[in-house]
Amino acid sequence: MPVVTVTVRAEVLQPLVASVLTAWQLSPDDAHAAATAITDADLAGIDSHGVCMLPTYERLRDSGELVPAATVEVLRETAVTALLDARGGLGHPAAVRAVTLAGDKARDHGVGVVAVRGSSHFGAAGYYARLAADRGLLALVTTSARTVSVVPTRGAVPALPTNPLAFAAPARRSPPFVLDMSTSTTAINKVKVHGFSDRPLPEGWVLDRSGSPVTDPHEAMRTIRDPGPGGLTPLGGTAELSSHKGYGLALMVQILSATLSGADPVGGRDGRVEIGHFFLALDPGVFRASGAFEADVDDALDALRATPPLDPALPVLVAGDPETACRTARVRDGVPLTAAVHEQLRGVCARAGVPFPVDGG
Numbered sequence: 001m002p003v004v005t006v007t008v009r010a011e012v013l014q015p016l017v018a019s020v021l022t023a024w025q026l027s028p029d030d031a032h033a034a035a036t037a038i039t040d041a042d043l044a045g046i047d048s049h050g051v052c053m054l055p056t057y058e059r060l061r062d063s064g065e066l067v068p069a070a071t072v073e074v075l076r077e078t079a080v081t082a083l084l085d086a087r088g089g090l091g092h093p094a095a096v097r098a099v100t101l102a103g104d105k106a107r108d109h110g111v112g113v114v115a116v117r118g119s120s121h122f123g124a125a126g127y128y129a130r131l132a133a134d135r136g137l138l139a140l141v142t143t144s145a146r147t148v149s150v151v152p153t154r155g156a157v158p159a160l161p162t163n164p165l166a167f168a169a170p171a172r173r174s175p176p177f178v179l180d181m182s183t184s185t186t187a188i189n190k191v192k193v194h195g196f197s198d199r200p201l202p203e204g205w206v207l208d209r210s211g212s213p214v215t216d217p218h219e220a221m222r223t224i225r226d227p228g229p230g231g232l233t234p235l236g237g238t239a240e241l242s243s244h245k246g247y248g249l250a251l252m253v254q255i256l257s258a259t260l261s262g263a264d265p266v267g268g269r270d271g272r273v274e275i276g277h278f279f280l281a282l283d284p285g286v287f288r289a290s291g292a293f294e295a296d297v298d299d300a301l302d303a304l305r306a307t308p309p310l311d312p313a314l315p316v317l318v319a320g321d322p323e324t325a326c327r328t329a330r331v332r333d334g335v336p337l338t339a340a341v342h343e344q345l346r347g348v349c350a351r352a353g354v355p356f357p358v359d360g361g
Contacts, residue, residue: 007334014039023352025069034092045326048189091122099128102281110286115261116277126180129168133176140280141166144258158231163253172294178320183250196340204237
């Protein structure tokens, strides 16, 4: 577990992040949407996609690669589809607008598909899939990424980003089923989080230029940032453990997110890297009688959780269970910040001219 310097309640953290984003010239509505998504990642235990990303966003803003005041533009739209341009803005508000629009179309017509181009990092993909599931819809969310860091199966140098995907389905008794995963063995930010507390990496997350595992998180980050050989592995880790499946999923996400929307996350246009997102929302009511689908999802989740475990202390879970449990605990007890994240957040606030009331509680 990381060494914790302070625990911050969500009702303190969310408005603090919103104040920083407002100081960066996001509109109040966009700042609120982004801060809510960022804080939710920390509440869910996805610390790699929460407030620790603010220094990265600040660096992109300072370099001109992120345009905080940008407003989303609708480029094309039909009854069931839309193409949006985030115009270089922060990804979270663009993604909230896109999944909301896809959900509205699904409510009216059974299905809604929205693609986004010209965007940036949008945090945890599962957040947006869960927003749709909370409306009683199924959702598929994919996104490309800015850093080419994943070495394809049989390759020596990185050729793809981590390209995460998320899927969510509503239930009745249970929280929604929410699958949120990168198509690499791990995400870059999880390597970074290990570095905050000097925790060694599991073997197979990152390979060096000779193809050997790297377990030191700081050396791993240097390898990932180096444009030469070595980097993250596709999901599976090695060819013997079916890394070709993770590699194939990564390319699928690339096509849905970047190729379909017209984004170009690898080379960029005019020197600017674009990220693309894809959102599909589906109303189960067009296939099943009201409530029947959700009841069957409940039964499936119950059956899996009832599977006899190898270790009684480690029951069988389904995707989303760890995040639900963590969210319950952190809403009650607060969000733990490591010393490194705490100091980074203090610096971001100071540079934005925002008071920093995060020295406890």
